[in-house]
Amino acid sequence: MIGTYMKDKNYTGGLLLEGLLASWPVCLGYIPIGIAFGVLAQKAGFTPLETGFMSLLVFAGSSQFIAVSMFSAGAGAASIIATTFVVNLRHLLMSSSLSLFLGRSGRKKLFVFSYGITDESFAVNFSKFKGGDWDINRALIVNFSANIMWILSTVAGGYGGQFIRPHSFGMDYALIAMFICLLVFQLKGPIYIFTALVAGISAVLLSLCIPGNSYIIIASIFAAGIGVFIKKKVR
Amino acid sequence: MIERDYCYIVLGMGVVTFLPRLLPVYFLSGRTLPGWFIEWLDLIPAAVLSALLLPELVTTGMPRLFIPYKLDMIVAVPTLLFAIKTKSLGGTVVTGMGLYWLLDIIFI
Numbered sequence: 118m119i120g121t122y123m124k125d126k127n128y129t130g131g132l133l134l135e136g137l138l139a140s141w142p143v144c145l146g147y148i149p150i151g152i153a154f155g156v157l158a159q160k161a162g163f164t165p166l167e168t169g170f171m172s173l174l175v176f177a178g179s180s181q182f183i184a185v186s187m188f189s190a191g192a193g194a195a196s197i198i199a200t201t202f203v204v205n206l207r208h209l210l211m212s213s214s215l216s217l218f219l220g221r222s223g224r225k226k227l228f229v230f231s232y233g234i235t236d237e238s239f240a241v242n243f244s245k246f247k248g249g250d251w252d253i254n255r256a257l258i259v260n261f262s263a264n265i266m267w268i269l270s271t272v273a274g275g276y277g278g279q280f281i282r283p284h285s286f287g288m289d290y291a292l293i294a295m296f297i298c299l300l301v302f303q304l305k306g307p308i309y310i311f312t313a314l315v316a317g318i319s320a321v322l323l324s325l326c327i328p329g330n331s332y333i334i335i336a337s338i339f340a341a342g343i344g345v346f347i348k349k350k351v352r
Numbered sequence: 353m354i355e356r357d358y359c360y361i362v363l364g365m366g367v368v369t370f371l372p373r374l375l376p377v378y379f380l381s382g383r384t385l386p387g388w389f390i391e392w393l394d395l396i397p398a399a400v401l402s403a404l405l406l407p408e409l410v411t412t413g414m415p416r417l418f419i420p421y422k423l424d425m426i427v428a429v430p431t432l433l434f435a436i437k438t439k440s441l442g443g444t445v446v447t448g449m450g451l452y453w454l455l456d457i458i459f460i
Contacts, residue, residue, distance in 0.1 A: 142445040167354055174366035184365060194361045202368035207400070209372040214396045216380035227381060231374040236404055243397045287453030290427060294448025296405045297428060298435040303398040316399035317406035324407040324416050336403040341395040345388055 136258025139245055143237040143259070144266040146292035150178055151267050155274020157182065161189040165275035172271040176264055177235060179330060180204040181271075207334045211239035218246040222253045233260025237292060240299040247302075308348055316340030423459065427452045 151172075158168040163185065175181055180201045187197045212234055219227060230253055238260045245251035245259075304310050316336050323332035385393075409425040411418055431448040438444070 142441060145445070164354075167358060170354055170359075171362050171365070174362050175369050177369050180365070180369065194357070194364065197361055198364040198368055201365040202372075205369040206372050208369070209376055210396050210400055212373050212376035213380055214393045216377045217390065217393055219377060220382035222381065224378070227377050228374065231377045232370060234373045234377070236400075240397070240401055285453075287449035287451070287456065290424070290449050290452035291445055293405070293408060293424060293428070294431050294445045294452075295441065296401055297431050297448065298439075298441045298444035300398065300401040300405060301432070301435040301439070302441075303401060309395065309398045312395045313398045313402035317402035320403035321407050321410055321418070324411055325418055328415065332407065333400065333403045337396060337399040340399040340403070341392050344395040344399070345392045348391060349388075 132254055133258055136255045137262055139241050139255070140238070140259040140262045142291060142295040143241060143263045145288065146237065146295060147178075147263060147266045148270045149288040150292070151270020152274035154178065154181055154185070155271040155276070157274075158185050158271070159275045161185050163188075163275065165272045168275040169268055169272040172268045175201065176232070176267060177201075177205050177208075178267070204330055207236075207330070207337070208234050208239075210334060210337055211236070211243075214243060215239065215246070218243075218251075219253060226253055226257070230257055230260060233257070233264050235260075235263065237295070238263050240296060244299050244302045308344055311347065312340050312344035315343050423452065423455055427455060 154172075155165070155168055158171075159165070163171075171181055171184070175184075183204060184197055184201060187200065212231060215234065219230070222230070238256075241259055242251070242256045245255070300313060304313060316339075319339055320332050320336035323336055324330075407416070409428050410420045410422065412422060427448060430451060431444060434447045435444040
């Protein structure tokens with residue numbers, strides 16, 4: 118049954134199923150982090166509504182954690198917003214890479230799609246796009262199922278996180294395992310392996326020297342640059 | 353009710369998070385880009401994923417310390433081998449979670 122539905126690419130149910138099959142590791146991985154965030158926010162005096170509001174408007178995990186701790190420390194509006202900007206600037210790179218595959222999509226859809234670009238949805242969608250047989254509708258399902266799961270988990274954490282045990286069954290490791298596998302999918306030749314090694318090692322070194330998470334964007338730009346340079350030299 | 357000041361700050365956070373997500377996809381999609389730039393963008397995912405992952409595996413704390421024998425890293429080795437061997441995303445996630453869960457129980 119499912120097989121026949123999947124063959125008809127325009128069938129909405131098949132489309133939804135394909136999107137969900139791709140996004141479940143992201144959704145699963147968001148549960149423990151979302152609950153942990155909700156608990157932290159509740160302890161800092163946020164209502165579940167305020168927590169959900171931030172998850173809806175910002176939808177970027179690490180920056181939300183940082184913002185909550187800045188709120189509790191009594192930081193000003195400008196410094197909270199500026200920090201959020203810097204922490205989330207890395208999405209610039211992900212959005213750029215995804216644009217390679219979204220040439221024929223309408224402007225409105227791109228607008229809606231870009232809201233849901235996270236480290237995780239990007240990793241899933243890019244590898245799917247690269248494999249062919251993927252389009253913006255399926256990618257939107259990945260983004261929004263992850264988005265809904267994120268909002269729900271953070272609100273649930275705000276309501277009664279102390280009663281939920283989010284750290285069971287190794288759920289904390291879901292996103293790391295997912296990233297490991299999606300990275301393996303990206304390593305389709307020596308130049309990709311080389312770039313990944315340069316990025317990983319420089320990211321570790323930078324992360325030990327500079328506070329914050331700007332090491333991600335710096336190491337990525339640097340490593341991909343070296344990669345292109347080496348590719349040109351070898352040719 | 354949500355307090356008004358809080359609303360404005362979160363709105364500001366939302367805008368500065370949304371713009372870096374929107375602008376590249378909005379302005380680069382469908383354009384003819386120079387060859388070197390396409391090659392660079394093609395290498396970005398491998399770079400970003402590795403830059404996100406490796407510090408997570410081998411550093412900890414604030415300020416960060418280099419701890420190469422964390423449980424995260426120990427579990428990463430068989431998980432990586434499983435991913436290379438099977439190329440299965442679901443299988444890798446379940447295997448990684450299972451190993452992490454098991455070793456976490458054994459070591460604590």
